Amino acid sequence: MERYWKLIKVERKFKDHVLNIDHKYYKFLKNGEIQPFCSINTKNWVVVIPVTDTDKFVLVRQFRFAVEATTLEFPGGAIDFDEPHSLAAVRELEEETGYKSDDVRYLGFVHPNPAILSNKCHIYVAYNCRNIGKTSFDKFEDIEIILMDETEFKENLINNKITHSIVVAAYTKYLLSKDQ
Structure with missing residues (x-):
């Protein structure tokens, strides 16, 4: 499934002492559409x-x-x-x-x-x-x-x-x- 997803860019939208939030823009190769997806990044x-x-x-x-x-x-x-x-x-x-x-x-x-x-x-x-x-x-x-x-x-x-x-x-x- 991963082969249908191409990462285009990452934009940091928020950062504090606990987490940061990125918008990861992916192109879905099955239909050519690009969409930002939210990724909340924090410590394990x-x-x-x-x-x-x-x-x-x-x-x-x-x-x-x-x-x-x-x-x-x-x-x-x-x-x-x-x-x-x-x-x-x-x-x-x-x-x-x-x-x-x-x-x-x-x-x-x-x-x-x-x-x-x-x-x-x-x-x-x-x-x-x-x-x-x-x-x-x-x-x-x-x-x-x-x-x-x-x-x-x-x-x-x-x-x-x-x-x-x-x-x-x-x-x-x-x-x-x-x-x-």
Whole structure:
């Protein structure tokens, strides 16, 4: 399919400390038409599924500005430039939850929304998490830690209490990894 798309030019439309937005002008060779497509470029992300030694998930509840609501999520965030995603996973787990694990495993990555977002989100599971009691929130983070067993987690998914698409994707990768 890629052979039918020819990049003509890229125009930067917006840039701030979080992201930039480009218009990528492509010519669709099947009909000769040229169209700008929006590309939102941001850092790659990481999400961690923390599982305690009592098989509880460690989740974070926080206010999300875009949807103007509080969401329930696995911890995660942006990967710093030149930071390996494996280290970002461990860092985000500790910073947001105060939990630590000696058994962190990579489950793969997803493209959060390849129609408009250019980044990847790397997914990890951290087993036998223990609370070391030390968080390090960013200056605009207000996080509540929630422990939840898997049955309760599934109920929250079904009842639309957990709606973050990356959390749903991460949980799917987690379930599939358990089958292997």
